[in-house]
Amino acid sequence: MTAPLLSLDGIDTNYGPIRILQGLTLQVSAGELVCLLGGNASGKSTTLKTILGIVKPRNGTVRFDGEDVTNRSTSHRIKKGMAIVPENRRLFAPMTVLENLEMGAYLHNGGKKEDFERVYELFPLLYERRGQLAGTLSGGEQQMVAMGRALMAKPKLLLMDEPSMGLAPILVERSFEIIKQVHESGVAMLIVEQNANVSLSIADRGYVLSTGRLVLEGPAADLREDEDLRKAYLGR
Amino acid sequence: MSDSTPHSSDLSAGGPAVGQDEWVARHDERRLARGPILGPLEQRLRRVPWWAWLVLFVALLALVPAVSGSGYVRRVAFDTVLYMLLALGLNVVVGWGGLLDLGYVAFYGFGAYAYAMLDSDKFGIHLPTLVSIPSVVILGAILGLLLGLPSRRLTGDYLAIVTLFFLQLFQTVTTNGDQAFGHNLTGGPNGILRVDPFHAFGHSLAVQHQGVFAVSYYYVAIAIFAVVFVALWLVNRSRTGRAWRSLREDPLAAEAMGMPVSWLKLLSFSFGAAVAALTGTVFAALNASVFPLTFYFVLLIIVYTMVILGGSGSQPGVVLGALIVSPMLELLRDPAKGRILFYVALLGGALVAFRVSRKLGVIAASTVAFGFAMHAIAGAIDSKWVAGEHGPGVSGAIAHWVVVPAHLARWIPPVAYIGLIGMALVLTLVHSRVRIVLLVPTLYLAAFVWENVMLTNPEPARYIILGLMLIVLMILRPNGLLGERRVEIV
Numbered sequence: 183m184t185a186p187l188l189s190l191d192g193i194d195t196n197y198g199p200i201r202i203l204q205g206l207t208l209q210v211s212a213g214e215l216v217c218l219l220g221g222n223a224s225g226k227s228t229t230l231k232t233i234l235g236i237v238k239p240r241n242g243t244v245r246f247d248g249e250d251v252t253n254r255s256t257s258h259r260i261k262k263g264m265a266i267v268p269e270n271r272r273l274f275a276p277m278t279v280l281e282n283l284e285m286g287a288y289l290h291n292g293g294k295k296e297d298f299e300r301v302y303e304l305f306p307l308l309y310e311r312r313g314q315l316a317g318t319l320s321g322g323e324q325q326m327v328a329m330g331r332a333l334m335a336k337p338k339l340l341l342m343d344e345p346s347m348g349l350a351p352i353l354v355e356r357s358f359e360i361i362k363q364v365h366e367s368g369v370a371m372l373i374v375e376q377n378a379n380v381s382l383s384i385a386d387r388g389y390v391l392s393t394g395r396l397v398l399e400g401p402a403a404d405l406r407e408d409e410d411l412r413k414a415y416l417g418r
Numbered sequence: 419m420s421d422s423t424p425h426s427s428d429l430s431a432g433g434p435a436v437g438q439d440e441w442v443a444r445h446d447e448r449r450l451a452r453g454p455i456l457g458p459l460e461q462r463l464r465r466v467p468w469w470a471w472l473v474l475f476v477a478l479l480a481l482v483p484a485v486s487g488s489g490y491v492r493r494v495a496f497d498t499v500l501y502m503l504l505a506l507g508l509n510v511v512v513g514w515g516g517l518l519d520l521g522y523v524a525f526y527g528f529g530a531y532a533y534a535m536l537d538s539d540k541f542g543i544h545l546p547t548l549v550s551i552p553s554v555v556i557l558g559a560i561l562g563l564l565l566g567l568p569s570r571r572l573t574g575d576y577l578a579i580v581t582l583f584f585l586q587l588f589q590t591v592t593t594n595g596d597q598a599f600g601h602n603l604t605g606g607p608n609g610i611l612r613v614d615p616f617h618a619f620g621h622s623l624a625v626q627h628q629g630v631f632a633v634s635y636y637y638v639a640i641a642i643f644a645v646v647f648v649a650l651w652l653v654n655r656s657r658t659g660r661a662w663r664s665l666r667e668d669p670l671a672a673e674a675m676g677m678p679v680s681w682l683k684l685l686s687f688s689f690g691a692a693v694a695a696l697t698g699t700v701f702a703a704l705n706a707s708v709f710p711l712t713f714y715f716v717l718l719i720i721v722y723t724m725v726i727l728g729g730s731g732s733q734p735g736v737v738l739g740a741l742i743v744s745p746m747l748e749l750l751r752d753p754a755k756g757r758i759l760f761y762v763a764l765l766g767g768a769l770v771a772f773r774v775s776r777k778l779g780v781i782a783a784s785t786v787a788f789g790f791a792m793h794a795i796a797g798a799i800d801s802k803w804v805a806g807e808h809g810p811g812v813s814g815a816i817a818h819w820v821v822v823p824a825h826l827a828r829w830i831p832p833v834a835y836i837g838l839i840g841m842a843l844v845l846t847l848v849h850s851r852v853r854i855v856l857l858v859p860t861l862y863l864a865a866f867v868w869e870n871v872m873l874t875n876p877e878p879a880r881y882i883i884l885g886l887m888l889i890v891l892m893i894l895r896p897n898g899l900l901g902e903r904r905v906e907i908v
Contacts (some may be wrong), residue, residue: 234674236670236673236674256673256674256676257676257677257678259676260674260675260676261676266674268670268671268674272668272670272671272674273668273671274663274664274667274668274671274672275667276663276667277660277663277664277667281660281664282664284657284660285660285661285664285672285675285677286675288657288661288675288676288677289675289676289677291657292657331675335675335676
C-alpha cells in the first residue's frame with residue numbers, strides 16, 4: 183500500500199493548559215473522500231487547524247505528501263497542495279468574486295487563465311457573477327465562491343470545515359453534490375461536519391471524534407449502520 | 419447546472435430572484451431613478467477613467483499660483499499638497515494595511531532630518547538632490563521594516579501603543595541628539611539650520627523668489643504628488659494591494675489562503691514610511707531647517723483627521739480630506755473667516771440633520787427670535803452686557819443677535835462651556851418635541867460660546883472645530899466622505 187497523502191500520528195494539541203486533541207491518528211489517501219464527524223467542542227476545527235499548521239501540536243507528527251510538515255509554516259503546506267474552505271466560508275466580502283478567486287491562488291501568483299477556467303467550468307454561475315462583490319451573494323453562491331477560491335490553488339487535498347453550516351436544507355444537498363463533483367475530479371478531501379447523514383452518504387471513510395479522541399472509524403457504509411453513531415448523530 | 423439552483427441569476431426575467439439580494443438587483447434601476455439629467459450624468463461620470471480625474475485634479479492644482487499671486491495663498495497650497503502626500507502614505511498603513519500606526523509622523527521627521535543631514539553645512543555633506551532623495555526614501559522604507567519587525571505580531575491597540583513609543587523615541591533622540599556620545603548630531607531643540615534647497619546638475623532651486631515663496635517648489639510638490647498617487651494606485655490594484663484588503667477583511671481566512679500575513683503587514687508599514695520620508699525631504703528643503711517639535715502629536719492628529727474624514731482606504735478620499743482640512747485650519751486662524759465657517763457649518767449641520775423641512779424652518783426662526791429676545795433682555799438690564807465689539811458686515815449683524823459683553827467675567831467661559839456640553843448631552847437623551855425645544859437655546863449657547871470664548875482664543879478653537887466636524891461626520895458617514903461602503907457577510 184502506498185503511503186497516504188495526509189497522515190496524523192498521535193497528535194496532542196493544547197490551547198494553553200487545556201488539552202483539545204488526545205492521541206489523534208488519521209489518514210487520508212490520494213483521491214479519497216474522508217469525513218470527520220463530531221459534536222460541538224469535540225475538536226474538529228482544532229484538527230483542521232493542526233493540519234494546516236495554524237496551531238502547532240504538542241506531540242505527534244503531521245505528514246503530508248511524503249514530508250514531515252509538523253514544524254513547517256501554513257504557507258509551506260498550502261504551497262505543497264493543501265487548501266481549505268473555512269467554516270462560515272469567510273469570503274472577503276467587499277471584494278469581487280474574481281478577486282476572491284485570485285486570492286485563493288495567492289501563492290501561485292494569483293492564478294493562471296486555465297485555473298480560472300477550471301473553476302468556472304465547475305461553477306458557471308461564478309463566471310456570471312465574477313464582477314459582483316462576494317458579500318452580496320446568497321449563502322449557496324458564497325459556498326461556491328469559497329470552494330472555487332480553495333480550488334484555485336490546485337490542491338491535492340481539500341479541507342472543508344462544516345460546509346453545511348448556515349445553509350438551507352435544499353442547499354445542503356446541493357452543496358454536497360458539488361463536493362462530490364469536485365471529489366470526482368480527483369481531489370482528495372477531508373470534510374469536517376456535524377451533519378453525519380449527508381456527509382456519510384458521499385464519503386468513502388469516516389472518523390468520529392468525541393472530546394478530542396477518536397471513538398469510531400471505518401468505511402462510511404459501516405458507520406452509517408453503526409448503532410451508537412445513529413443514536414448520537416443521525417437521530418434515528 | 420446553474421439552472422438547477424434555486425437562485426438562478428436571470429435579471430431580465432424580472433425582479434430579484436430568490437436568494438438574491440434585492441438591493442443589489444435594483445441598484446442600476448435606482449441609479450436611473452435619479453432623474454433624466456442626473457442619472458445618465460452620473461453613469462457617464464463613472465465611466466471616466468481614474469487617470470483622467472487625476473490629470474484634471476493636478477491641472478487645477480497647478481493653476482492655483484496663476485489665480486493668486488499672494489505668497490501666503492501659494493504657501494498654503496504648497497502645505498496642502500504636502501498634507502495630501504502625508505495622507506496618501508498614512509492611508510497605506512491605516513486604510514490598506516489596517517494597522518493603527520501612531521508613530522507615522524516620526525517617519526516624516528526622519529525624512530526631513532535625513533535630508534537635512536545629507537544636504538547642509540551641518541556635516542558639510544552636500545549630496546545632489548537626485549541622489550539624496552532616493553537614498554532617504556530607501557532608508558525610510560528600511561526603517562519602516564525594522565520598526566515593523568518587533569511589532570509584526572501586534573495589532574490594534576497594542577500596535578498603537580508601540581508605535582506611539584516610536585514617535586516619542588524620535589522626539590527624544592532629535593531633542594537630545596546634540597549631546598550624543600559627545601557629538602552634536604541633530605542640533606537638539608535648535609534643530610538643523612541652513613539646509614540646502616533642491617539642487618541638481620549645478621542648478622539650485624531657490625526657496626524664495628524676490629522675497630516671496632518660490633512657486634517652483636509648489637510644482638515640484640505637485641509632481642511628486644502625481645507620481646506617488648499613480649504608484650500607490652498601481653500598488654493597490656496589484657496582487658499585494660488585494661492581499662492587503664483581504665488581510666484587513668479577514669486575517670484568519672487570509673492566513674488560510676497561505677498569505678504571508680506578517681510580511682504583508684511589514685510591507686504596508688514600509689510603504690507608508692517611504693512616502694512620509696519622501697514628503698519630509700520636500701519639507702526640509704523648502705523650510706531650509708528642521709526642528710523636533712514639528713513632527714509631533716498635533717501633526718499626527720491633523721493627518722489622521724484627513725484620512726478619517728476623507729475615508730480611510732480610498733485614495734481620492736484621503737486627498738479630499740487633506741484638501742478640506744488644511745485650508746480650513748488656515749481659515750480658522752482668522753476670526754472673521756472662522757466666524758463665517760462656524761455659522762456655515764452650523765447651518766449645514768442643521769440642513770443635513772433635518773433636510774429642507776418645516777421643522778428646520780421652525781428651528782431657524784425660533785433660534786433667530788430667541789437670540790434677539792435674549793439680546794434685548796440683556797441690553798435692557800445693563801447696556802454693558804451687549805457692548806462687545808461691533809464690526810462691520812456679517813459680524814456687525816451677529817453682534818446684534820449674540821450677547822457679547824464688553825467685559826467677560828471670569829466665571830462665564832467655563833460655565834458657558836460646561837453648559838453647552840451638558841445641553842448637547844441632554845439633547846441626545848430627549849426626543850421629538852422636547853429635543854426641538856431644547857435645540858434652540860443650545861444653538862444660541864453654541865453661538866455665545868463661539869463669539870465670546872473661542873474667538874478670543876483662536877488657536878485651540880481650530881482644533882475644537884476639527885473635532886466637532888469629525889464627530890458630526892462619524893454620525894452621518896461613518897466611513898468618511900469617499901470611504902468604501904462596507905459589505906458585511908450576513
